Amino acid sequence: MSGQNGLTHRQPPVKHRLTIHFPSEAVHQPITYRLAVDFDVAAKILRAQIAPNRSGTMVVELSGDIDELAAAELWLEEQGLELDRALGEIRIDRQRCIDCGLCTSVCPSGALSSGQPDWRLSFDAQRCLVCEQCIPSCPLEAIDLVLTGRC
Ligand code: SF4
Ligand code: SF4
Numbered sequence: 001m002s003g004q005n006g007l008t009h010r011q012p013p014v015k016h017r018l019t020i021h022f023p024s025e026a027v028h029q030p031i032t033y034r035l036a037v038d039f040d041v042a043a044k045i046l047r048a049q050i051a052p053n054r055s056g057t058m059v060v061e062l063s064g065d066i067d068e069l070a071a072a073e074l075w076l077e078e079q080g081l082e083l084d085r086a087l088g089e090i091r092i093d094r095q096r097c098i099d100c101g102l103c104t105s106v107c108p109s110g111a112l113s114s115g116q117p118d119w120r121l122s123f124d125a126q127r128c129l130v131c132e133q134c135i136p137s138c139p140l141e142a143i144d145l146v147l148t149g150r151c
Helices: 031-039 066-078
Strands: 014-022 042-050 056-064 082-084 086-092 143-150
Touching (some): 014 066, 031 042, 031 056, 031 066, 056 066, 066 082
Antiparallel strands (some): 014 056, 014 082, 042 056, 086 143
């Protein structure tokens, strides 16, 4: 599509959050590089874990053109990776939370914050990337992921 100034307007990138499960033989694949070069899809790694058996799990936010995203996700599955598109949301158990603020230090989006005047934990669900980094950070297990559906 061209605008009045003759420049091509691109659609804003679509974002998909995925949990990718890697079999042990695929852990060292340069996934983010291939997504960028072959599909023009940016992959922001929100969390990555390698299990003792060397299989891996990565929570990523993919962004790009909707058709390129679909092609990229198909390619990932063809590589033997399992994609989990389950949607979830973070819930804070206010009965357990003691407003220690530890979780705010690991939150990459600022969804969790605390500050003056009362230093109470504040959670902004609109900013939450559901990267799950806050869950293990809470010493009182007051943070949980609640599954809400699939995309
Ligand atoms: S899941 Fe937790 S750490 Fe990640 S963005 Fe949401 S509130 Fe922040
Ligand atoms: S780490 Fe747990 S107890 Fe501390 S502020 Fe966060 S949710 Fe509350």
